[in-house]
Amino acid sequence: MNNETVQFKQKIENIQGQLNTEQQTKQKLEQQLNKKIQETNKKIINFEQQKETIQEQLTIEQQTRQQMTDEKQTAVEKIVQLEEKIKNIQKQLETEQEENKQQLEKEQQSKQKLVQQITDEKQAAAEKIVQLEETIKNIQEQLEKEQQSKQELVQQISDEKQRKEQELETSRQLAEVSIPKAVEEISTITGIAPLMPRIMSANSNILFNRMPVIFKSIGAGDEEESFSNISKGLWIRGLYSISKQNMSPNITGYKSNSRGIVIGFDVGTKKEVGDLFGIAYSHICSDFKFQNQNNKILLSGHIISIYGQKNLGYNLSLQGVLSTTRNYVTNKSMRSIDDKTYNISGKYWNNSYHFDTRLNYNIGLSKGFTMIPGIGIRYEQYQDSAYTETNKETYNLSMAAKSQNFWIGSIGSKLLLPALPITQNVTIIPIIHGFIEKYFNNKNQKIDSKILINNIIFEQQTMIPKQSTVSYNIGTSLLLAKKNTEILMEYNCHLSKRYQSHQGSIRLKIMF
Numbered sequence: 001m002n003n004e005t006v007q008f009k010q011k012i013e014n015i016q017g018q019l020n021t022e023q024q025t026k027q028k029l030e031q032q033l034n035k036k037i038q039e040t041n042k043k044i045i046n047f048e049q050q051k052e053t054i055q056e057q058l059t060i061e062q063q064t065r066q067q068m069t070d071e072k073q074t075a076v077e078k079i080v081q082l083e084e085k086i087k088n089i090q091k092q093l094e095t096e097q098e099e100n101k102q103q104l105e106k107e108q109q110s111k112q113k114l115v116q117q118i119t120d121e122k123q124a125a126a127e128k129i130v131q132l133e134e135t136i137k138n139i140q141e142q143l144e145k146e147q148q149s150k151q152e153l154v155q156q157i158s159d160e161k162q163r164k165e166q167e168l169e170t171s172r173q174l175a176e177v178s179i180p181k182a183v184e185e186i187s188t189i190t191g192i193a194p195l196m197p198r199i200m201s202a203n204s205n206i207l208f209n210r211m212p213v214i215f216k217s218i219g220a221g222d223e224e225e226s227f228s229n230i231s232k233g234l235w236i237r238g239l240y241s242i243s244k245q246n247m248s249p250n251i252t253g254y255k256s257n258s259r260g261i262v263i264g265f266d267v268g269t270k271k272e273v274g275d276l277f278g279i280a281y282s283h284i285c286s287d288f289k290f291q292n293q294n295n296k297i298l299l300s301g302h303i304i305s306i307y308g309q310k311n312l313g314y315n316l317s318l319q320g321v322l323s324t325t326r327n328y329v330t331n332k333s334m335r336s337i338d339d340k341t342y343n344i345s346g347k348y349w350n351n352s353y354h355f356d357t358r359l360n361y362n363i364g365l366s367k368g369f370t371m372i373p374g375i376g377i378r379y380e381q382y383q384d385s386a387y388t389e390t391n392k393e394t395y396n397l398s399m400a401a402k403s404q405n406f407w408i409g410s411i412g413s414k415l416l417l418p419a420l421p422i423t424q425n426v427t428i429i430p431i432i433h434g435f436i437e438k439y440f441n442n443k444n445q446k447i448d449s450k451i452l453i454n455n456i457i458f459e460q461q462t463m464i465p466k467q468s469t470v471s472y473n474i475g476t477s478l479l480l481a482k483k484n485t486e487i488l489m490e491y492n493c494h495l496s497k498r499y500q501s502h503q504g505s506i507r508l509k510i511m512f
Contacts, residue, residue: 230269233278233511235486237262241503248498253291258503260284266307276309294334301327315362319374323354331387335394342394348387355379358410368418374435378408399449399462407440412473429479437471468496475503484511 240259247253266278282303289296305323312318327350335342358376365371383403389396412435420428443466451458475492486509494501 230267231274231511232265232267233509234265235263235507235509237264237488237505237507239284239503239505241501243494243499243501246498247291252293254288255291256286256288258284258286260301262507268309269311274309275311276307278307280305280307296332298330298332299327301325317360317362318357319360319376320357321354323352323356325352325354326350327352342391344389344391344394346387346389346397348385348399350385351383353381370416371413372416373413374411376410378410379405380408381405395451397449397451399447402447406442408437409440410435410437412436426480426482429481431477431479433476434472434474437473439466439469442466442469468499471496471499485509486511 238259238261240257242257243255245252245254245256260283262280262282264278264280266276268274268276268278280303282301282305284299284301284303286299286301287296288299303323303325305321307319307321309317309319329348329350331344331346333344335344356376356378358374360372360374363371363373381403382405384401386401387397387399389398412433414431414433417430417432420430422428447462449460449462451460472495473492474495475490477488477490480487480489486507488507488509490505490507492503492505494503
């Protein structure tokens with residue numbers, strides 16, 4: 001075993017020696033290879049340098065060749081240009097020779113034309129002389145005609161002047177007859193202005209007379225307790241009135257009749273004096289016939305109102321009415337001109353706004369009588385559109401638009417007589433009322449109007465007469481109540497200076 005070990009160690013040492021030898025040999029080879037690589041790199045660098053040098057030389061040679069080629073091309077182009085210049089000079093010489101030849105020919109032709117032109121102008125001058133002679137002759141004839149026309153025009157002007165003078169004289173004579181009639185018609189048309197407040201006053205009275213009916217109006221006995229505390233009512237009223245305005249220096253007298261219908265709905269509380277709120281619509285038509293005239297005016301009015309009553313306590317109640325109105329007014333007249341009668345018609349509209357309030361105090365008297373004195377104030381505003389006529393037969397009237405406003409105070413009282421039981425369920429309550437009205441800002445108003453006669457305008461200023469300062473409303477009514485139904489028959493008389501109106505109405509109301 002020892003020998004084998006020694007041999008094995010020797011083998012190992014031999015192998016290591018061989019490996020060391022091979023390692024050294026490898027290192028020598030690597031060194032030789034590195035030297036060769038370095039030499040090769042140096043050769044490559046030298047080769048690259050030589051290559052660059054050769055390329056630079058080639059580039060210089062190419063540039064030299066290109067320069068020689070460009071110089072050759074430039075020389076060729078210059079030769080071509082010189083040849084073209086020589087050709088152009090030759091052509092120019094030929095052209096100048098041709099132009100000189102043509103110019104000589106043109107000058108020769110111009111001389112011939114000038115000779116011909118002189119000949120033609122000489123001939124034209126001779127013709128113009130002949131034309132001038134004819135023109136002078138025509139002018140002389142025209143002057144003679146114009147002189148004749150002037151004489152005819154002077155005659156026409158004279159005839160027209162005479163015709164105009166006759167027309168003016170006719171217009172003056174017509175105006176002497178028509179203007180007084182027209183002024184009367186203007187006064188007639190404006191004469192219905194004072195009626196507008198009376199219509200609004202009558203409408204307010206209708207609504208005010210509606211509200212006090214709340215006093216135990218359900219009927220006799222204890223029927224009232226069978227209903228709820230809130231009462232709704234739907235009612236309708238028909239009315240008819242006649243009125244008369246006597247003539248005065250500033251007011252045209254007339255007679256009129258009016259008819260209308262009022263429909264309303266309200267909600268109220270059932271108390272001794274209850275609260276109430278309602279709305280109503282009125283449609284009223286009126287006809288006016290004027291004294292000593294052939295005029296007739298038709299009025300169609302539409303009124304929307306809201307009304308209400310408030311119990312203030314202490315036997316006081318406050319009532320109010322707010323209304324707006326649209327009236328359509330048509331004027332129809334018959335005009336006589338030269339023994340001929342023409343029917344003329346014109347229209348305009350009127351807007352009005354109205355607020356009326358009244359404070360009442362309830363006084364219970366003995367034996368079932370009830371006194372309700374009241375004091376109120378009313379504001380009214382009226383706006384009329386312009387009025388214009390367009391007819392060809394007679395004169396035409398036109399009036400400017402106008403507006404008015406009033407403050408009116410009122411004081412009066414209602415008297416409720418004791419209820420009269422007719423049957424167990426039917427009760428009659430007589431009512432009497434009377435009020436005095438006072439206009440505070442009452443004054444005359446002037447309106448501009450025009451009268452057109454044969455295209456001639458005559459301006460006129462017409463005065464609208466002021467309202468009567470004081471007026472009176474008195475009347476009576478009879479209330480028939482049965483359970484939830486009421487029938488009210490009413491009469492009202494409106495009186496003022498030279499004016500009186502009588503109105504009757506009947507109203508049916510159903511409460512639910």
